[in-house]
Amino acid sequence: MSLLDFSSDIFIAAFFLYSGAFMLYTIAIMGRKWSGRKPEEHTARWGKIAFAASSIGLLCHLAYFITRWMGSGHIPVSNMYEFMTFLSMMVMVAFTVIFAIYRKIILGLFAVPISIILMAYAAVFPQEVQPLIPSLKSIYLNIHVTLAALGESFFAVGFAAGLMYLLRTVNFGSKDKNDRKQQRLVEFTLFSIIVILGFLVSVFAFRGAGYESVFVRPNVTIDSPGQENSTIEKVSYKMPPIVAPYDSEIESFQSFLGMDKPLFEAPSWMNGVNAGRKFNTVIWSLISGLLLYGLIRLIVRKPLGEAIHPVLDGIDADDLDEITYRAIAIGFPIFTLGALIFAMIWAQVAWGRFWGWDPKEVWALVTWLFYSAYLHLRLARGWQGRKSAWLAVLGFLVVMFTLVGVNLVIAGLHSYAGTD
């Protein structure tokens, strides 16, 4: 067995260990009510087992990382698959650090799933080892990407703790106008997470079924001496096309549930041939997300926030507030160093300018400004508790847009990260 084969096997092992650990954390927290033991004893005992499982998972994850590095000859953070697997590993590292400080078992219940979702998201992308293009051949690939990911992972843990704070403190029984607003916002946050799950479910379900439809679009460009260049753009849909690319023709169409042509065409401003495909993916994610959400609602028969709320009973809200802040305070300097300073150093060496207002750079700055505002509001204006928790939740949204959204929607110089 080659190193790379071993690497992908142990990665799958890590995935299942995390999933198992997630269930153990659930038992540790939920089981305290029906186990014969005293609740604290039960949580401490099962919490230890759960932490052991997630730590072994992390060791496997590290083994994946090291063997892939050895097998490919370069640090495995050079494309979207490698970056997402690395980010999920760093989320576990950040979780472990925060766990070591605060010893809150329940943190595992919320942080480990983030890592699992990121791992699943990584699997959406092609997994082959790719040789490095000249611009990535630099020691700064190792430093910039890893530090940025580590800083962002602490923000992820801050997000988890902030969401926990909200689930713990929002008054889900109340009919008061303000409380209703908070309930709705929490519900929307949870729904958004379910839409991401919906995306993953659709990708893997249609991939498993081997679905494919192909569209073509003739594209005529006129270059400077006035010569007409005609090319045919081809786009392959891996999900049934509800929406076709703008101005395109069907080359092959695999019928799905009696649907044998796209329902409509993308609007003209989505003029890239891939824009239609991405739009189609968004629609499918929403459909599966809504189905999933509806299913869960049918089972629990109440809003998700209200359903999760009792899980956090007896957890000190101030501790959650403190964990949120602490995670962000630990992550902020690391993020600054990795995502801004080393980014500038690398940009200076590779492109001759330390800053070029490339979309990815701008969004790293936006993330940094966002957390700066968070810190100022908290430290100098006394924004704590509820407001601070919402900012931590919103901040992670900004982080994810910087990491994924920019590549998906805007592209720019970081497009070699190859998002699909």
Next chain:
Amino acid sequence: MSSKAPLFTNTKCECGHQNPVGTVLCEACGKPLEEKEAESSENLEMRYDGVARRSQRVNPGIIDRVWNFFSSVKIAVYLIVLTLLGSMLGTILPQESTFLNIDASTYYKQEYGTAGDIYYKLGLSHTYESWWFVTLLVMIGASLVICSLDRVLPLYKALTRQKIRKHRQFLTRQKVVLVTEVQDDPETWVERVAGPLKKRGYRVKTDGGALLAEKHRFSRWGPYVIHIGLIIFLLAVLARGLPGLNMDQHLAFPQGEITQIPDTTFYLENKKFIVEFYTEEEMPEEFRGKKVLPKLYETQAVLYECTADCGDPSKKPQLNEVASHDIRVNSPLSYKGLKAYQFDYDLTPVLRSVQPELKDSRTGEVYGKFKLTMKNPERSFEAGPYTVTLKEKYMDFGLSDEGQPVSVSPYPNAPAFLFLITGPDLPAEGQQYFYFPKQVDKTKFQQTAINDKLGGGSRFLELEVGDMKDVDFSESTTYLNVRVDRAMPFIWVGAAIVMLGLVLGFYWQHRRVWLTVDDGVLTLGGHTNKNWFGFRREIVGVLGKVDMAVDEKTLDNGGGLA
């Protein structure tokens, strides 16, 4: 922060200390000063230890008002948020600066329709150079300076003259409080607890039955260090706009030639340019035959400095080799602040020189051969009995709107030469002759037809290249980005200071414990600027060493955990 001091207040504390207007907590004993503050039982406002800031002056003048505006953290947060939103807007569509040459006024409309046109008209196509964005950055700079000065001086004053014995109210209204009974004599107990505190790195001062323990005060300077770093950074960024500090050119260097870098005394020679692609074996199976991945772009470059005859077109400049480097992406050539980065390349061969023969088209007789270089050709040549004089040179031949021959670019894409030939059997004033060295241009621009017109029907002379070895090409051209950026060291110093401040401020915390023992009652107050959780745990640990069992939660006096 918004506490507005009334015009006349008695700011003298009961301990006898005279405090400036705006003081919240007595500078000496820490007693809350304002009546409303004194009666409350809430946690104390411990920012800058309650010392008055400049921005809290009575009767503000115009300068004070500006000062007050920029010293407000609220304003600072607004500035941050506005910059954040402005930056976002600039990423909706590509900025003008990402294109090398477009006409922005039509480009955005063409590519993105009406939305693109609006985007352009709002000036968002150059967001980051727009006056409002730069103003925001300058205002953030002002806010950084004034906020820091407004706070760091009072804080410094407060922290350097702390009294050990504090007012009881000061202690009981901290966020970490413990009031309990102790059996020992006050001084003995204080001595006992000083030991474990010192062990944990606290600097301990005692005054009878009172104690002040403090550690990691430097962490309080973290935010101000960050701000100093950011100011240096922003100033360096602004300075880059000054003339002479900055140079940025994209230049073409044909292989095998020494090319001058304009506006400098430097010349760069492209000895060889290499481009390599990954072989099929090096690629993953899925990509084989489908994708081509570049492996290496390298320009083997030598940098020369001109030592004499530099600006004189009639003489050859004397060059002195100063540096040589294999320039790759991520590995620029660097010499005394001048840097050359691999930017692009072109594998189209570029004509360097030809050696045409002057021939008699009637007899086929060859009168002579001369060497014509595309760059800096000689002015006249001898070919047998004939003299060929160069009248005009076009590097990239084309016709202007008026039908006149012009050079449309300085690059030798379609070189053309207009000669005047004099000699036997020709008119006395000579005969004009247009020469296109490239075969493709000869046909495209109809060399024969032009010359027939210029020379009339009796034309019998032709310039032709007899052999391919008389043609000299440069195989490829490398494009380098040549830069000078004198402000860079300041950028890095600023960034390093920011990092230092971040580490100081976020990875350490300033912790203080005050305690007094009076009549068998211990009153303990504790303050830290962050991480109350760890702080409470530490105090419990210390008290445990003097056989006092306390639960972490009982220390919590509420009021959140900043």
